[in-house]
Amino acid sequence: MPTCAKCETDKAESEFRVRPDRNNVRLKNCRPCERVIQLEHYYGLKQRDPFLWKLRIIRANISKEVTDGWVKVQIEKQDYKCAISGRPITVLDFEVDHITPRSKGGDGRLSNLRLVCRAANAAKGDAAERLIAARQPNGGTPAA
Numbered sequence: 001m002p003t004c005a006k007c008e009t010d011k012a013e014s015e016f017r018v019r020p021d022r023n024n025v026r027l028k029n030c031r032p033c034e035r036v037i038q039l040e041h042y043y044g045l046k047q048r049d050p051f052l053w054k055l056r057i058i059r060a061n062i063s064k065e066v067t068d069g070w071v072k073v074q075i076e077k078q079d080y081k082c083a084i085s086g087r088p089i090t091v092l093d094f095e096v097d098h099i100t101p102r103s104k105g106g107d108g109r110l111s112n113l114r115l116v117c118r119a120a121n122a123a124k125g126d127a128a129e130r131l132i133a134a135r136q137p138n139g140g141t142p143a144a
Contacts, residue, residue, distance in 0.1 A: 002026065006033035050092055062096045063108030074115050084120035095121040 001010040005028040015030045027034060046053040051068065058066050075091060082089050083097070097116040100106030116124075 004028070004030040004033055006030070006037065054092065058096050062098075063110070063113060065108065065110050066096065066113065070110060071115070078115060082117040082120050083114040084116050084124065087117045087120070089115060089117050093117070097121050097124065101125075 003010050011030045016026045019025050094115045096113050098106045099112050106112050
């Protein structure tokens with residue numbers, strides 16, 4: 001019987017995951033311990049580097065093309081302001097917005113993405129820009 005490297009207990013062969021992409025190599029940790037390790041890594045990243053955590057979520061849900069470099073360049077290009085409302089944004093406090101919403105035929109290309117504040121993105125939905133500007137408390141002068 002193989003022994004788990006983390007909990008150091010003997011387990012049945014079926015308690016270990018096999019990697020088919022690596023010639024069916026058996027992992028050294030049992031399934032429950034492997035799950036604990038994955039969760040520690042996953043949530044540990046959120047605490048160690050919140051920016052990379054946010055970037056991982058964006059890449060999974062918005063576009064694979066978004067990189068840390070693109071975000072930093074885009075924020076500087078927008079002068080650290082929301083593209084819709086003009087409110088200040090930081091590298092930890094922004095959302096990625098589709099200029100042309102997916103529901104209206106937009107895609108995940110970088111040319112169709114911009115950085116906005118949470119309030120503006122929530123107000124926008126898939127509405128037209130001029131409607132959003134009217135809803136903003138400061139008159140909603142959109143930043144270029």
